[in-house]
Amino acid sequence: MKKRTGVFVCHCGINIAGTVDVKKVTEELSKHPGVVHSEDYIYMCSDPGQNLIIDAIKEKNLDKVVVACCSPTLHETTFRNTIKSAGLNTFQCEIANIREQCSWVHKDMEKATEKAIKISKSTVERVLRNESLDPISIPVTRRALVIGGGIAGIQSALDLANSDFEVVLVERSPSIGGHMIQLSETFPTLDCSQCILTPKMVEVSKHPNIKLMTFSEVQEISGYIGNFKVKILKKPTYVDPDKCTLCDECTKVCPVVVPNEFDLGLTGRRAIYIPFPQAIPATYILDINSCPGLLPIACGKCADVCEPNAIDFDMKPEIIEEEVGAIIVASGYDQYDKELMAEYGYGKYPDVLDGLQFERLLSASGPTMGKILRPSDHKEPKEVVFIQCVGSRDPELHCEYCSKICCMYTAKHAMLYKHHVHDGQAYVFYIDIRSGGKGYEEFVQRAVEEDGVLYLRGKVSKVFEDKEKLKVWGIDTLIGKDIEIDADMVVLAMATRPSNGAEELARKLKIALDKDGFLAEAHPKLRPVESVTSGMFLAGAAQAPKDIPEAVAQASGAAAKAISILCQERLYHAPTVANVNINLCTGCGMCVDVCPYDALSLKNGKAEVNEVLCEGCGTCSATCLRAAIQVKNITPLQVHEMINACLGG
Amino acid sequence: MTDEFEPRIVAFLCKWCSSAGSDLAGVSRMEYPSNVLPITVMCSGSVSPLYIFSAFNKGADGVLVSGCHPGDCHYLKGNYYARRRIALVKKLLEFIGLEPQRFQMSWVSAAEGKKYTQVIKDFVKEIKPLGPQTKLRRNQ
Numbered sequence: 001m002k003k004r005t006g007v008f009v010c011h012c013g014i015n016i017a018g019t020v021d022v023k024k025v026t027e028e029l030s031k032h033p034g035v036v037h038s039e040d041y042i043y044m045c046s047d048p049g050q051n052l053i054i055d056a057i058k059e060k061n062l063d064k065v066v067v068a069c070c071s072p073t074l075h076e077t078t079f080r081n082t083i084k085s086a087g088l089n090t091f092q093c094e095i096a097n098i099r100e101q102c103s104w105v106h107k108d109m110e111k112a113t114e115k116a117i118k119i120s121k122s123t124v125e126r127v128l129r130n131e132s133l134d135p136i137s138i139p140v141t142r143r144a145l146v147i148g149g150g151i152a153g154i155q156s157a158l159d160l161a162n163s164d165f166e167v168v169l170v171e172r173s174p175s176i177g178g179h180m181i182q183l184s185e186t187f188p189t190l191d192c193s194q195c196i197l198t199p200k201m202v203e204v205s206k207h208p209n210i211k212l213m214t215f216s217e218v219q220e221i222s223g224y225i226g227n228f229k230v231k232i233l234k235k236p237t238y239v240d241p242d243k244c245t246l247c248d249e250c251t252k253v254c255p256v257v258v259p260n261e262f263d264l265g266l267t268g269r270r271a272i273y274i275p276f277p278q279a280i281p282a283t284y285i286l287d288i289n290s291c292p293g294l295l296p297i298a299c300g301k302c303a304d305v306c307e308p309n310a311i312d313f314d315m316k317p318e319i320i321e322e323e324v325g326a327i328i329v330a331s332g333y334d335q336y337d338k339e340l341m342a343e344y345g346y347g348k349y350p351d352v353l354d355g356l357q358f359e360r361l362l363s364a365s366g367p368t369m370g371k372i373l374r375p376s377d378h379k380e381p382k383e384v385v386f387i388q389c390v391g392s393r394d395p396e397l398h399c400e401y402c403s404k405i406c407c408m409y410t411a412k413h414a415m416l417y418k419h420h421v422h423d424g425q426a427y428v429f430y431i432d433i434r435s436g437g438k439g440y441e442e443f444v445q446r447a448v449e450e451d452g453v454l455y456l457r458g459k460v461s462k463v464f465e466d467k468e469k470l471k472v473w474g475i476d477t478l479i480g481k482d483i484e485i486d487a488d489m490v491v492l493a494m495a496t497r498p499s500n501g502a503e504e505l506a507r508k509l510k511i512a513l514d515k516d517g518f519l520a521e522a523h524p525k526l527r528p529v530e531s532v533t534s535g536m537f538l539a540g541a542a543q544a545p546k547d548i549p550e551a552v553a554q555a556s557g558a559a560a561k562a563i564s565i566l567c568q569e570r571l572y573h574a575p576t577v578a579n580v581n582i583n584l585c586t587g588c589g590m591c592v593d594v595c596p597y598d599a600l601s602l603k604n605g606k607a608e609v610n611e612v613l614c615e616g617c618g619t620c621s622a623t624c625l626r627a628a629i630q631v632k633n634i635t636p637l638q639v640h641e642m643i644n645a646c647l648g649g
Numbered sequence: 650m651t652d653e654f655e656p657r658i659v660a661f662l663c664k665w666c667s668s669a670g671s672d673l674a675g676v677s678r679m680e681y682p683s684n685v686l687p688i689t690v691m692c693s694g695s696v697s698p699l700y701i702f703s704a705f706n707k708g709a710d711g712v713l714v715s716g717c718h719p720g721d722c723h724y725l726k727g728n729y730y731a732r733r734r735i736a737l738v739k740k741l742l743e744f745i746g747l748e749p750q751r752f753q754m755s756w757v758s759a760a761e762g763k764k765y766t767q768v769i770k771d772f773v774k775e776i777k778p779l780g781p782q783t784k785l786r787r788n789q
Contacts, residue, residue, distance in 0.1 A: 071672045072689075100675025101687050105766075111683040118686055512725065532723070594694075596725040617724035618695025622734065627699075634691060640703050646659055646686035647707045 005124055006037040006062040008053055010044035010069035012099055017042075019103040021113040025068060028117045034128050036060055045075050050082045057086040064088075064127045068096040068120045089132035091575075091633060096123035122645035129638045135572035136611050140226040141325040142566045145170065147218055147505070148330035150178020151548055152540025152555040154200050156328045159559035161209035165566050168322050169204065170232055171214045172501075175279035176201055178332055182262065184362035184370075186548060187412040188443035194278065194365065201280045214281060219319065221327070221509055224613050225535030226571045230322045236315035239272070241283035243310035246274065250284060250302035250311070258290045264357045266375060267367040272302045272311075277365065286311065326535050326562035329509065329519060330555060331502050333541035336391035336399065336495035344387065344492055345463045350376040351470060352463060352490045355409060362416050372420045374489055381424065381488030384417055385472045386410045387460050388430040391495030399495045401516055404545040406493035407434045411447040413491060418451040426453045427485060429460050429474050437547070456483060463490050496545040510597075511536055519543050529557040537561050576632050577614035578621065582606045584628035591620035591629050600629075656710035656776040658685045660769075661700060663693045663728070666717035666758045673762030681769040685713070692716065693754075694727025698738045701752065705742075705785035711751045711776045715768065718756040728756075747784050750775045 007029040011017035022040045030038040037060045041049045044067055056062060065088070067079045072095035080090040098116040106112040142165060146157045149171030157169045169176070181201075183193035204210055213232060220231040254270035262269075262276050271291040274284045292299040303311040335354055338346040346352045351374045353361070360366040361373070374381050388410050391398040407430070414426035433455070435441040447453045460474040469486040476483050498517045506513050511531040512520040519542050522530040529537050537558035540551040565571065578591075578599070587605035599613035600620060607620075607629060618631040627636055662668040668689040674681065690696060693716025704712045714735055716728040735754045743749050755768045 071675070073669065073672065097672070097687075097689075100672040102675075102683075104675035104678055105681055106683045107680060108683065115683045115686065122686070122688065510725070512720075515720075532725070594730055596727065615724060617692040617727050618690065619692060619724065619727045619730055622695050622697040623730070631691065631695065634695075636697060636699065639688065639690070639700050642688050643659055643700065643704045643707055643709075646688065647657055647704070647709055 003034045003064065003128055004036045004060065004062050005034050005064040005066060005127060006053070006056050006060060007035055007120060007124065008044055008056075008065065008067045009038070009040040009120070010049070010067065011040060011042045012070060013042065016069070016099050016103045019106060019109055019112045020098060020116045021109060024113050025098070025116050025120060029120050029124065032121055032124055035124060037062060044069050045078055050078070053079070053082050054086040057083060057088060062088075063092060064130065065093045066096055066120060066123045066127055067093065068098045068116065068123070070099040071095075071097050071101070089134075091130050091133045092127065094123050094127040094130065096120040118646050118648070122642040125641035125645045126634075126638045129635065129641065130633045133575035133632060136575050136577070137570045137572055138226050138612050140566065140568055140571055141228070141323045142166075143168065143322075143324045144326045144328065144562050144566060145228070145230055145322065145324040146328045146330060148178070148332050148540070148542065149173075149176030149212075149214065150330060150332045150540060150551075151180040151197060151200075152332070152542075152551040153178070153328070153330035154204055155552050155555035156330060156539050156559045156562075157204060157210055158200060158207070159556050160562060160566075161207045163559075163563050164209065165563065166209050166211070168211045168213065168230075168232075168324065170216050170218055171212075172217045173275070174215050174237065174285045175275045175281070176204060176212070176214060177276075177280070179356065180548060181276065181278070182356055182363075183359045184364070184366070185412065185416060187408045188437075188439040190412070192364070194363075198278050201278065205280045212281065213320070215285065216320075218505065218508060226325045226565060228324050228327060228535065230324060232320045232322060234318040234320055236288075236317055237283070238286035238288065238312055238315050239284050240310045240312055241281050243308045244283040245308055245310075246282060246284070247307065249305045249307070253301040253305050255299065255301070256290050256292065258287070263360045263367050264354070266357055266360055284310075326537065326565045327509070328537045328539055328555075328558045328562055329505070329511065329531070329542055330539040330558075331505055331519070331542040332499045333496045333545065334499045336497050338492065338494060340398065341390055341492065343462050344390065344460070344490065345465070345470070346492060349463070349465055349470060350374075351381070351488065352492065354492050354494045355406065355413070358413055358491045362413070362420075370420070372417060379488070380421055382421065383425050383485065383487045384414075384427070384489045384491065385460070385470075385485055385487040386414055386426065386428045386491045386493065388428060388493045389459075389495075390492040393431060399497065399516065401545070402434065403493075403496040404434070405496060405547045408437070408440055408443065408547065410491075410493045411435075411444045411453070414453040415447040415451045418453065426451070427487075428453060428455045429458060430455060431457070431459065437549075458483070496541065498542065502542060509533065509536060529554055529561055535565060573612055574616060575611070576616045576634065577611045578609045578616065578618070578629050578631050580607045580609060581628045581630070584626045586626060586628070588625070590623050590625070594619050594623045654777060654780055656684050656773060656781075657708065658711040658713060658772060658776070659704040659709045660685045660687045660713040660715060661693070661696045662687050662689050663716040663723070664689050664691050665723035666721065667693075667715035667755075667765065669759035670757040670761045670765045673759065674765045675762075677762050679762055679766040681766045682773045684773050685769050692722065692724050692727035693731035694722070694724065694729075696731060698734060701738055702785065705747070705751075705782060706787050708782070708786045710779070710782040711753070711772060713753050713755065713768070713772060715755045715757050715765070718758055721758065745784070747782070748779050750779065751782055
């Protein structure tokens, strides 16, 4: 086999040539075994520079190319395409990084030149042993899975469906809508949350491309980008949605009353119920945990009065398997556990509420039909204290991060409270006001100026009951004084945290979590909607606390990313994957155990690589005691020869 | 060239974090000693103990393995394997009498150009007083 390597040394103007003697590098490399051609040029990446390479390949019959230039992250693709146009396989080109890792970080020309020579020689040693490879082609299942039916999941599903791709939308609760459907008005425009969300929910339910699976959970995921296999557990609702006519006769006879989750316990519901009037799918469901018994003998009153016979006590959980090409995770958020904030008396005093409960009080469809009344005595509160950063920005005890949405919704709460109770007074305890966003700062100012909301900079140390009032002890750090307020109601802006079960879901999907438990994006700036696992995308507050416009924007971004996969007939995967020498493999299985992608298995006592799953990390190769498994084009032999060249042969 | 001893260090950098971090050091024009010869590998988890022995055999005065921070591995958990493996290699090298300073591991993210510079500076400074590595060197 001929080995005719060409080395091309770029000056990059003076970026490289200023510190590295490029002529000397060119000359030294020309003497290196296997190199038959070397030359330098001022800008290799320019058209004339690339043409030099093409001409040299043709004239000197080169079969391998090293370009000594900038980082491979910049022009590796450029030069690989250059040699491709001259008829060589793209993997016969390697980049020697003599700019970022050499000329830019050293000043001594002699030493930098010496280092550049070594880097270039080691790259030649590598390319000499490179195999020609072709990308691995895989077919694409042109459907998507969206996990989570809040606003982010709804938006992603609609974008995908309207682009003519089939979508499976999985939501674990009985209705889609997420937290947004619980909200009263939205900042900064005071749009009614339900009024702007329900049209989208209806569109989801009617869309021919959307398969909606509520009260369902993703149980297992296997496969890879373009071809995932998903097992979904469909929990029984014991009511046939096709037969249920929403007549509401069942709830009239149900003897059970339990706290209503939708109103966060401010009201009660029956064991058979509809989560809220606009629920999608529009059907009642039977809560098995509070129903006295599925045996009709135990109760069965609902089934007796159900005219259309929609109630089916024998309904069983089902496992449904779906195949999809891309996955969007929009698992949302939950409020921080209020039980961990004992100093504010949540749970002990009925008039200490969290942010979402106050949303329900404000909501026109809420337990009080939009009237602000104290849960304890149904009187109108005249003094209301809003406490921000409850659990947020508290690295010692609670969450380190800023929950981002609370400054704005607290301003909204205080403003709406004033709109309902004109003679009332709203106090807000805050650390800082973070109102970055279109129209947000103006909104906070409106609360202060038009509605007379009193902002007090400082934290609250304690809330306790004192003669039918809630005594709030705090501090105003701007005037350096203790503050004591006799409040009628206290509203806590609880920290936002990843939704319950997000960790388990991430484990199933094999996507990473960040230090706070939110789903980790692939790159904080340049790949904000991608997860680290290819083919899986993130949307909404599952990735970080965010408000509605941001969640919607990210959801559309995630959908666009998913579409960029689904619109292709076939996908291509880097062919630099692990390769087993079955003559050396003893079938010990150590590589199988360490593979982060489950790409290895034992077949007939030998390790076998699933080339589509393999990402080429090489963990297997470092584990193998007999060097029987190696990653193509970065084999142990190549590394040893590179070490040799680096240390001067 | 001065007569001062200039150690030769081989640095195995993972492609996604440490190599990108060293690129950032370059982009930011942060100067560091030229003693380090970078070899970019896919993952710190792919650095076989044999690579480390091979480098010492071939006359390296120091070897650095640098990867993503624990928990941030591009390949999910490669650097955890690297961490364990390298702890063993370090013990072994100490057992056979090599100065422990000659073999190090660091965590350098793609955003930590400055840290990479510091790691190299400190490493070179620590090795210089030790003189050339002869313990494992062949063909001396």
